[in-house]
Amino acid sequence: MPLRLFNTLSAKIEDFRPLQNNEVRMYTCGPTVYDYGHIGNFRTFIAVDILRRYLRQSGYKLRHVMNITDVDDKIIRNSAQAGVGVQQYTAKYEKAFLEDAAALNIEQPQLVRATEHIDEMADFIAHLVEKGFAYRTEDGSYYFRIAKFPAYGKLSKKDFAGMEDGARVDVDEYEKDNARDFALWKAPKPGEASWQSKIGPGRPASHIECSVMSMHELGESFDLHAGGEDLIFPHHENEIAQSESATGKPFAHFWFHARFLLVEGEKMSKSLGNFHTLRDLVLKGHKPSSIRYLLASVPYRNQLNFTDDGLQQATASVERLRNFQGRLMTGKFSEGLNPGIAKLAGETSDRIRAAFDDDLNTAQAQGAIFDMVRAANAAIDSGAIQKADAFALLTTLNQFDEIFAVLKDDDAPKMQRIADWAKAEGREKNITPELQNLLKSNELSDEQVNQKIEQMKAARAAKKFADSDAIRAELTAQGILIEQTKEGVRWRRK
RNA sequence: GGCGCGGUACCCAAGUGGUAAGGGAGAGGUCUGCAAAACCUUUAUACGUCGGUUCGAUUCCGACCCGCGCCUCCA
CATH class of the missing domain: 3.40.50.620 (HUPs)
Structure with a gap:
């Protein structure tokens, strides 16, 4: 088609x-x-x-x-x-x-x-x-x-x-x-x-x-x-x-x-005070990926109402997709293939293509991918996923993300650059606590985080829960989210 | 005034002539040393109002109400 x-x-x-x-x-x-x-x-x-x-x-x-x-x-x-x-x-x-x-x-x-x-x-x-x-x-x-x-x-x-x-x-x-x-x-x-x-x-x-x-x-x-x-x-x-x-x-x-967008239900204009540059939004603590996702969510010929609430919702949606991707990439799956999952991945891929073919219906494409996410998550929970299946699901997810481009988690460095710009321009007063919080997660390198997590795991293995909790609290304060799952410990930057 | 678009659940938002995708939020649950996160389940007797066409309309037609856009710099 x-x-x-x-x-x-x-x-x-x-x-x-x-x-x-x-x-x-x-x-x-x-x-x-x-x-x-x-x-x-x-x-x-x-x-x-x-x-x-x-x-x-x-x-x-x-x-x-x-x-x-x-x-x-x-x-x-x-x-x-x-x-x-x-x-x-x-x-x-x-x-x-x-x-x-x-x-x-x-x-x-x-x-x-x-x-x-x-x-x-x-x-x-x-x-x-x-x-x-x-x-x-x-x-x-x-x-x-x-x-x-x-x-x-x-x-x-x-x-x-x-x-x-x-x-x-x-x-x-x-x-x-x-x-x-x-x-x-x-x-x-x-x-x-x-x-x-x-x-x-x-x-x-x-x-x-x-x-x-x-x-x-x-x-x-x-x-x-x-x-x-x-x-x-x-x-x-x-x-x-x-x-x-x-x-x-x-x-x-x-x-x-x-089509033009609306901001909080009104036409964006300087006089209404609802005029947002990208940089303003980032300084307020909004991630570029959330902004992109929200702007991409409503098909381009429909009016899009850009709201603070919408941005929060977009953030949550992106998180969900990223978590799903993380589960597939870090999960321990046995060799093999489950035909039902291959079919799911294939059908979803077709649905996504059909959605974009239909005058770039991004909302439909999202519906398709989230249907797959839900079904695949359930399959992971029930142990029905094998290596080849995870690969097939990731392939479809990547097909989606080749267009949406929100999965890669590089928000923190991008936000850091905008914060640096604000400082250089004498606008540091516009840097909100929300942004500062998000930037914290950027302070630790992957290696440092992994090191901490190894310490935490060791403490847990030794049943020294107070120690492991302390490390976890420390990482949380640094903006690192810890997830302890059956498949092991995963982490990500807030 | 002329031309055009839209009104779908608490919020955002697809869609179809045969009784409504998805996301968020809420509620319940699973997992877990605890917690967090994650995951699952669930949430519209009906899609602005009133008429019409039809066996049947949210989906087509008409009127009306409301919101928005272009006609002027604007993405």
């Missing part, structure tokens, strides 16, 4: 097949690096990451490009306020974004930057002017002439016939032929970053970079273009208009949009 994906362009769920052979070419509208990334950003990028990972798991080769917008109005404004150059300003936030994405196990696509493609953009605009799709105004700005592209509105399902009334005309844009015409290139203004180019001095307007860079890297027609739902209009609509006018060919075939 092929992957079926919702395509914003057709407004339908369609079979996804690459245009060329087995290679998927996709482009993501990446961040504008003017501030630290917030969880809304990361919901989108995690949705894309899930798509990306699943395409690879499905056997496709992948060419995935994402832009970094490193010049725009906000950047110019903020860097001026901060009193640093645009370059220096964006470098800082690009680095932060990439670190945060990595903390969330978001795989990094090939990156392209707007400021590194100024010449290509100027060429592209010149070409549009030649073909009559764009025009220059007296101040040296360039605009796209919407009247020349009748399909305008096909992505956002807007009908622009006779809809010019109500559109505001910016003071700076008094020379536009039509109020809906959008900027391709902005003439220089005093104090703003500006480039020399074959179409004159200035800087690229907000939509041009994605058209130019995506086609530059992926070709005039490519498979998939992704971003947040807010980009449908005007950003992606404008990209389509520019690109298809320039080439006369269909631009992206699939348009993938992630």
